[in-house]
Amino acid sequence: MMRQSDKPTYLLVLPWPLSSIGGVTQVVMNLYRECERSGKFSPLIMILDFAQSAPAFEVIDGFRCVRLGLAAPANDGWSIRGMLAFARRAPVTMWRLRRLLSSLRVAAVNVLAVMGPAAKVAHPTLQRIQEESDEALKAAAAVAPKTYSTLR
Numbered sequence: 001m002m003r004q005s006d007k008p009t010y011l012l013v014l015p016w017p018l019s020s021i022g023g024v025t026q027v028v029m030n031l032y033r034e035c036e037r038s039g040k041f042s043p044l045i046m047i048l049d050f051a052q053s054a055p056a057f058e059v060i061d062g063f064r065c066v067r068l069g070l071a072a073p074a075n076d077g078w079s080i081r082g083m084l085a086f087a088r089r090a091p092v093t094m095w096r097l098r099r100l101l102s103s104l105r106v107a108a109v110n111v112l113a114v115m116g117p118a119a120k121v122a123h124p125t126l127q128r129i130q131e132e133s134d135e136a137l138k139a140a141a142a143v144a145p146k147t148y149s150t151l152r
Contacts, residue, residue, distance in 0.1 A: 017049075055067070
């Protein structure tokens with residue numbers, strides 16, 4: 001695991017690699033830099049990588065990142081069988097994710113690139129955590145109000 005800061009962690013979640021070109025990726029990088037500059041949070045980018053079974057920590061172009069695969073219904077297809085497989089794995093996935101977030105002292109989770117209503121179904125674990133940390137997200141908005149306001 002990477003060196004842990006004494007500051008609470010602001011977790012930015014992306015469903016694709018940081019090397020992907022696009023506006024959302026640029027927003028994530030800007031939020032990361034603003035969090036780092038403010039000194040109030042220790043930013044970390046979580047990259048959803050479904051081939052990754054355990055958290056893999058790395059630094060990519062100066063950004064602290066963790067790659068992690070999370071179970072989602074779409075991973076096994078939208079069939080009844082796929083949904084049942086997801087339901088079977090969901091408690092363990094939630095437990096592992098909560099343990100990771102606790103060990104990193106995550107104060108806020110910001111799931112970016114929400115892809116319409118499908119995102120709530122595809123990533124219910126992160127969606128639930130984001131909803132639970134809504135107050136912390138409001139506090140984090142004070143870190144980079146101009147950048148953050150473009151997301152809301």
